[in-house]
Structure formats: C-alpha cells, structure tokens
Amino acid sequence: MPPLPASAVSGQHWTLDLSGCACPARLLRERNYLEEVCRAACQSVGLNVVGSLFHQFEPVGVTGVVLLAESHLSVHTWPDQSFVALDVYVCNHLNDNTAKGAALVGRMRELFQPAHSDDNQLSRRSIGAPLTL
Amino acid sequence: MPPLPASAVSGQHWTLDLSGCACPARLLRERNYLEEVCRAACQSVGLNVVGSLFHQFEPVGVTGVVLLAESHLSVHTWPDQSFVALDVYVCNHLNDNTAKGAALVGRMRELFQPAHSDDNQLSRRSIGAPLTL
Numbered sequence: 001m002p003p004l005p006a007s008a009v010s011g012q013h014w015t016l017d018l019s020g021c022a023c024p025a026r027l028l029r030e031r032n033y034l035e036e037v038c039r040a041a042c043q044s045v046g047l048n049v050v051g052s053l054f055h056q057f058e059p060v061g062v063t064g065v066v067l068l069a070e071s072h073l074s075v076h077t078w079p080d081q082s083f084v085a086l087d088v089y090v091c092n093h094l095n096d097n098t099a100k101g102a103a104l105v106g107r108m109r110e111l112f113q114p115a116h117s118d119d120n121q122l123s124r125r126s127i128g129a130p131l132t133l
Numbered sequence: 134m135p136p137l138p139a140s141a142v143s144g145q146h147w148t149l150d151l152s153g154c155a156c157p158a159r160l161l162r163e164r165n166y167l168e169e170v171c172r173a174a175c176q177s178v179g180l181n182v183v184g185s186l187f188h189q190f191e192p193v194g195v196t197g198v199v200l201l202a203e204s205h206l207s208v209h210t211w212p213d214q215s216f217v218a219l220d221v222y223v224c225n226h227l228n229d230n231t232a233k234g235a236a237l238v239g240r241m242r243e244l245f246q247p248a249h250s251d252d253n254q255l256s257r258r259s260i261g262a263p264l265t266l
Contacts, residue, residue, distance in 0.1 A: 008152070008211070008214045008216055009211050009214055009216050009218070011218070013148060015146060015255060015257065017257050017258065017259060019141070019259045019260035020260065050188045050196070051186050051188050052186070053184050053185070053186040053198065053200060055183045055184050055200050057202075063183070063200050063201075063204065063205065064200070065186065065198045065200065065205065065207070067186060067188050067196050067197070067198065068196075069190075071196065071209055071218070072196065072198065072207055072209075074198070074205055074207065074222075076204055076205075076222075076224065078141070078142050078226075078259070081141040081142055081259055083141055083142050083259040085142070085144070085204070085222075085224070085257055087220070087222075089207075089209075089218075089220075091209065091218070093211075115260075116260050118257075118258075118260075120255060122148060122253060124148065124150050124218055124251075125150065125251075126150060126152045126211070126214055126216040127152035127153065127248075127249050127251075
C-alpha cells in the first residue's frame with residue numbers, strides 16, 4: 001500500500017436538481033447558447049475556464065461540461081420536463097474557492113429560474129486533508 | 134410559477150474520493166491515456182459515450198469528462214498526492230441504468246487501485262419523479 005500524504009486536496013461539490021425551470025426555452029434546448037451562458041457564468045464569478053464540451057440530443061436535451069482550473073460545472077437539461085441536473089465542484093488546491101463556487105451556484109439558479117431546487121453540498125477531500133482549507 | 138410535470142427524471146450519482154492510488158503513474162499523469170481508459174471503461178459496462186474532453190495541467194494533473202447519453206463520468210487527478218476525485222452520474226430516462234453506473238464505479242476503482250475510497254451515492258430526481266425508476 002502506498003504511503004498516504006499528510007495533507008492534500010479538499011473541495012466543495014454542490015448538486016442541484018432544478019424542477020419547473022421558467023428560463024427562456026433556448027437555455028434548455030440550444031447547445032451553443034447554453035455553453036456560452038455557462039462559460040460566461042463561470043468567468044463572471046472568477047473561476048478559470050480551461051475548456052468546455054456540450055452535446056445536443058435529438059429530439060431535445062443538452063448535456064455539457066465546463067472544465068475549470070478549479071474542477072468543473074456540469075449541466076444536463078430535459079426541456080420537455082423543464083428539468084436541469086447541475087453540478088458545481090470546486091477544489092481548494094491553491095486557494096479557497098468555496099465562495100466562488102457558491103456564487104456560481106447562485107448564478108446558475110438565477111439563470112434557470114426553477115420553481116423547486118433540490119440541493120446537496122458535499123465536502124470532498126483526500127485522506128489527510130483538513131475538512132476545511 | 135410553471136406547472137410541474139407529474140413524472141419525470143431520476144438517476145444515481147456516485148462521488149468517489151480515491152486516496153493512495155497505486156495504479157501506474159501514467160493513468161494519473163497523461164491526459165490522452167486517461168481519456169482512452171475512461172472512454173473504454175464506460176463502453177465496457179454498456180454506457181454510451183457521446184463525447185469527451187480532458188485537460189492537462191502543468192506541472193501535473195488531469196481534469197476530464199466523458200459525456201454519456203446517460204449523463205457523465207468526471208475525473209480529476211492530483212498525481213503528486215496520489216488522489217483522484219471521480220463522479221459517475223447515470224440517469225434513468227429510457228432505462229434503469231443504475232447497474233451500469235455501479236459497474237462503472239467498480240471498474241474505475243479497480244483501475245485506480247486506491248488505498249482508501251471515500252464514497253457517496255445520491256439519488257437525484259425531478260419533482261414528481263419516483264425515488265426509484
């Protein structure tokens with residue numbers, strides 16, 4: 001068994017299940033538009049985008065991810081159900097990015113305008129890492 | 134407030150924080166190799182890959198995602214810490230994909246060979262969807 005590092009990686013992971021989204025339909029339906037909005041949202045809270053990939057399903061639906069220097073934003077839309085399953089995961093490798101992650105969560109909720117948001121927040125860390133940065 | 138659908142989307146989301154990974158170093162360090170292995174792992178359990186994007190950090194580390202028809206696999210590696218933060222999310226839109234997701238979780242754990250795996254499993258669903266398919 002390899003040695004475990006004494007101190008290591010920690011981060012925060014939010015999952016949001018957004019039902020009854022009242023946003024403009026194109027945000028749920030159009031891959032390019034959703035990708036542009038998601039990248040801009042990450043940048044607006046000071047997170048660093050290193051790439052993105054969005055896929056258009058037929059007849060409807062989009063799945064996509066924005067890769068961040070701090071981890072990722074993922075989005076899955078079901079336009080026919082007005083539902084979005086969304087993740088924000090930020091790691092605290094060099095800085096505590098929790099506030100930026102929380103700001104992104106808030107920004108995404110504003111954009112999708114859900115009637116109901118089922119949220120979870122998970123503290124993630126490697127063995128030896130502190131529970132908070 | 135828009136009407137909520139009577140029945141809708143459900144899925145399973147696993148998060149794995151893998152410490153003390155004893156796998157060959159290139160699996161944590163080399164973007165192209167990790168991407169190939171992740172895509173193959175998804176396909177090996179019958180999940181449908183619709184795209185992938187992996188980013189190489191300097192000096193070390195890889196962040197990547199495999200987009201699935203069923204949702205996604207995401208991977209973040211810290212080779213200097215022998216740590217991997219991994220997500221498997223599968224939705225049950227047309228079929229119950231829980232068994233395939235669980236198989237992928239097992240396959241990824243085999244590949245990374247962690248000394249310790251800190252796991253969480255979350256049932257996700259839209260309002261009106263059953264807790265299980």
